[in-house]
Amino acid sequence: MYGWRPVLISPPHLLYRPALTGMVVETLPYPESLEDRLHALEDYSERTFKPVDSVLQEVVERAHAHNMPDIHVGNMDGLTLEVIIRMAGYKKASTMVEVGALAGFSGIVIARALGPGGHLHTIEFNPDYAEVARESFRKAGLEDRVTVHIGRASQVLEQLAELGPFDGIFIDADKDNYPVYLDWAEKNIRVGGGVFGDNTFGFGHVWRDPEDFEEQHLRSAISGLRSFNARLADNPNFRATILPTDQGLTMAVRIK
Numbered sequence: 088m089y090g091w092r093p094v095l096i097s098p099p100h101l102l103y104r105p106a107l108t109g110m111v112v113e114t115l116p117y118p119e120s121l122e123d124r125l126h127a128l129e130d131y132s133e134r135t136f137k138p139v140d141s142v143l144q145e146v147v148e149r150a151h152a153h154n155m156p157d158i159h160v161g162n163m164d165g166l167t168l169e170v171i172i173r174m175a176g177y178k179k180a181s182t183m184v185e186v187g188a189l190a191g192f193s194g195i196v197i198a199r200a201l202g203p204g205g206h207l208h209t210i211e212f213n214p215d216y217a218e219v220a221r222e223s224f225r226k227a228g229l230e231d232r233v234t235v236h237i238g239r240a241s242q243v244l245e246q247l248a249e250l251g252p253f254d255g256i257f258i259d260a261d262k263d264n265y266p267v268y269l270d271w272a273e274k275n276i277r278v279g280g281g282v283f284g285d286n287t288f289g290f291g292h293v294w295r296d297p298e299d300f301e302e303q304h305l306r307s308a309i310s311g312l313r314s315f316n317a318r319l320a321d322n323p324n325f326r327a328t329i330l331p332t333d334q335g336l337t338m339a340v341r342i343k
């Protein structure tokens with residue numbers, strides 16, 4: 088699984104206690120390395136906010152039982168997605184699209200957030216994975232709220248366009264094609280709708296020049312992610328940000 092870690096922006100070993108006379112700065116014993124500190128905060132966040140309930144845990148186990156890769160959305164990123172979609176207050180009959188279903192972990196998160204009457208169209212090109220995802224939605228009692236489409240995302244998206252405009256899209260598949268999925272989103276997400284992209288820190292490498300990579304597939308992946316982020320950041324029809332979680336979660340709202 089891609090883990091979730093908060094990014095620290097202040098000196099991590101200092102605890103400020105402004106309520107006391109003047110500013111008292113206390114130095115506490117702290118995990119030495121940044122990695123350990125981030126792990127401690129990640130553990131704390133998951134213990135406190137409990138992003139994985141028994142239904143999602145079952146999805147993880149189902150994926151494992153089917154020898155599927157453990158690459159679902161980070162636990163805390165999934166929870167963030169759910170909270171934000173709920174916060175958006177989409178009305179009944181809101182519809183979202185997901186690119187990359189895997190075993191249905193993030194699909195369950197999104198379908199729950201959309202609520203009764205909402206609908207998620209999720210796309211998966213591996214028919215075996217799609218079947219596992221269907222089982223996950225069935226077991227979660229969400230089969231009426233989710234349609235699993237089998238096929239290449241670019242082709243399925245074209246077919247889905249006639250059902251739009253949509254309230255949001257979660258993009259979590261082949262990184263080199265994120266700009267292609269964004270082309271679609273620019274045309275098919277309504278004003279007020281959201282565009283979410285997972286792994287947009289490019290596994291820690293998005294800041295690099297794609298030409299730094301020897302392997303072509305990495306060059307394409309980093310270049311796709313950089314283009315996705317930059318285009319959303321610069322498009323006056325969207326307001327976009329990137330949540331600095333371990334994997335990076337880009338989110339944008341269409342404003343006009």
Ligand SMILES: C[S@@+](CC[C@H](N)C(=O)[O-])C[C@H]1O[C@@H](n2cnc3c(N)ncnc32)[C@H](O)[C@@H]1O
Pocket residue numbers: 158159160161186187188189190191192193194210211212213216238239240241259260261264
């Ligand atoms: C990172 S996983 C998705 C994880 C899932 N969103 C979750 O969090 O539970 C990416 C999935 O996208 C699928 N995929 C990759 N490229 C695709 C494409 N071009 N069209 C459709 N599915 C694709 C892969 O088979 C894989 O199951």
